[in-house]
Amino acid sequence: MSESFVPSSLDEAIEFCQSAMPLRKIKDFLDRTALSADLKALLYDLAQFTVKVGEVVVAIGRRMISIAMWLAQTIPNTALGVTVALALTAVIGTVPVMGGFLAVALQKLLLLIGLTAGAIEDLRQHAMKDAIDRMARQFAAFNGGVVA
Template identity: 55%
Template sequence: MANNEQFSEQLSLEQALKHIQTSPPIRKIKEMLDRTELSADTKALLYDVAKVTVKIGETVVAVGRRIIDIAYKLVTKFPNTTFAAIVAVVLTTLCTGTIGALIPALAVALNKLIFLLGIAAGAIEDLRQNAMKNAMERVAMEFAALQG
C-alpha cells in the first residue's frame, strides 16, 4: 500500500511475496509501536502479531509485519473511521454507566448499536471520499495471490 499505489489486476504469487516483504523490519515496527500511547500489554500483543510469519515454498513471508504496517497506515489515512469508533466507544461507556445501572439488557443492546453506528458513520464518510474502498481493494489484491 505504498503512496497511492494501485493494483489493476491480481498480483502473481512472486509479486505478492515481493510486495509483502517490503514491510518495515521488525525493529522499525517496534519503534513505531513504542511511539504510540498504547498500553504495554497492547504493544506486546501487536509486537507478537508483527513477528508472525508463514512459509510458502522455500520463502518465509513476514505476514504479521505487513498486517501491522497496513493497519498503522489505515489509522493515519482514515481519521473519520478512527474518530467515529472512539466516539462510539465513549458513548458506549456512558450508556453502560447510566442506562446500564437502570436497565442492563437495554444498555447491552444500545452499546452494540452505538458502536456499530459510530464505526459505520466514520466508514461512510471515508467511503464517501472513496479512499477506504480503494485501500481495501489494494489490501485484498496484495494478499489474494497467497490464497492459491
C-alpha cells in the first residue's frame, strides 16, 4: 500500500500498519544515514513500538518511521532547513577556542530557524498541509468513534 492510501475501516488501518517495511529494512536504512548512533537507536526503538488492538498486535512504530521517511521526501524544504542548521552547528563547532561553546549555545536557535524557514516554504507550497492531512486520514480509523 502506498503512503497516499487512506484506510476506511479499522481492519484496513491495521493492515496498512502491518504493511510497513520490515524492521530489517528500517535498520538497514537507518544504518546508511548520517544520523548519530543515539538517534539511530532511538528511531529503531520507535520502529519496534506496537499496540494491541483486540487480539491483533499492530506494528504502529514501523508505520510511523515509514511516514517520517516519506515526510522527509514530501516536505523537502523543512528537511533541508534542519539539515542546513545542523551543518552550520557542526561548522561552528570546529572553530578553535570558542567554537564548541558557540555550537552548543546556537544549536537550538539554528535548528529553530532552519525548521521554521523550511516549514514556512513548505506551507507556502501547501506540501506541509497536504502531508499532515494525509497522515491524519491514515490514522483516523484508529479513532474508533472517540472525538479528538
